[in-house]
Amino acid sequence: MTDLERLDELCRQWGAVHDRALAGHMNAAAHLLAERARALVPGAAVLVLEDSDQGDWLTLVEVEDAAGNALPEPSDLDQGEASCLYQALADSVAGITFRTRDRRYTTQYELTIGQTEAPAPPVEVIVVRDPDASDDVSVLLDGYPAPEASVVCIDAGAGWDVADWEAARDEALAGASPAAARLIAAAFNNPPGARYITGFQPGE
Numbered sequence: 001m002t003d004l005e006r007l008d009e010l011c012r013q014w015g016a017v018h019d020r021a022l023a024g025h026m027n028a029a030a031h032l033l034a035e036r037a038r039a040l041v042p043g044a045a046v047l048v049l050e051d052s053d054q055g056d057w058l059t060l061v062e063v064e065d066a067a068g069n070a071l072p073e074p075s076d077l078d079q080g081e082a083s084c085l086y087q088a089l090a091d092s093v094a095g096i097t098f099r100t101r102d103r104r105y106t107t108q109y110e111l112t113i114g115q116t117e118a119p120a121p122p123v124e125v126i127v128v129r130d131p132d133a134s135d136d137v138s139v140l141l142d143g144y145p146a147p148e149a150s151v152v153c154i155d156a157g158a159g160w161d162v163a164d165w166e167a168a169r170d171e172a173l174a175g176a177s178p179a180a181a182r183l184i185a186a187a188f189n190n191p192p193g194a195r196y197i198t199g200f201q202p203g204e
Contacts, residue, residue: 009144012144013141013142013144013145016121016142016143016144017121017141017142017144020121020142022086022089022092023089023092023093025084026084026085026086026089026092026093027092027093029081029082029084029085030081030085030093030095030096030107032081033047033060033079033081033082033107034047034095034107034109036077036078036081037060037063037074037077037109038109040074040076040077041063041071041072041073041074043065043066043071044063044064044065044071044109045064045065045066045108045109046063046064046065046066046068046106046107046108046109047060047062047063047064047106047107047109048060048061048062048063048064048099048104048105048106049061049082049085049096049104049105049106049107050103050104050105051087052082052083055083056086056087056088057082057083057084057085057086057087058082058083058085058086058087058090058105059079059082059083060073060077060079060082061073061104064106085105090105093107095107095108095109121141121142122141122142122143123139123140123141124139124140124143125137125138125139125140125149126138126139126140135151135153137149137151150175150176150180152172152176152180152184154172154184154187154188154191155193156191156192156193156194156196156197156200157192157193157196158196159196159197160196160197160198160200161197161198161199162197162198162199162200163199165188165197165200168188169184169185169188169189172184172188173185189202190202
């Protein structure tokens with residue numbers, strides 16, 4: 001693979017991750033905006049948005065009930081989330097539609113309330129075990145090879161002395177993210193097969 005091809009692949013890889021993350025961000029923003037409007041204006045069912053004159057995002061201009069009647073727009077409604085809704089990607093948000101009669105966008109409360117989970121990209125892990133050497137591990141994020149992968153193998157059944165087990169735990173924790181560190185610590189402190197670790201007490 002040439003340098004140009006490698007860079008092209010890298011751009012496509014991160015572009016796919018970016019698009020998925022941005023869609024998740026916009027869905028969450030639409031949901032939060034709808035919840036805030038409903039809390040301030042009982043009966044709010046539809047938020048009407050239009051192109052902002054400040055940039056390529058949307059701004060809230062009207063609140064309607066389920067029948068399409070305009071409701072008083074709360075002056076204290078924080079519109080910060082509306083600026084996360086980009087015109088060109090509005091169709092990525094569940095519940096947002098373009099209304100041709102007045103060239104505005106609408107987001108329906110009932111369709112945004114289900115968008116509380118971010119669409120996480122799929123992660124695929126392929127492990128090729130070599131009985132005579134180290135394992136070969138490949139990780140793909142959203143269908144693309146991850147640039148780096150940190151692999152922690154926690155195998156009490158291999159037989160350990162408690163001092164070596166604790167040293168392996170500390171080494172694994174040293175380079176882990178906070179989220180991974182919680183999982184690693186829990187696994188090392190109470191692993192399956194703990195009886196194979198000489199001198200180990202579960203839950204230490």
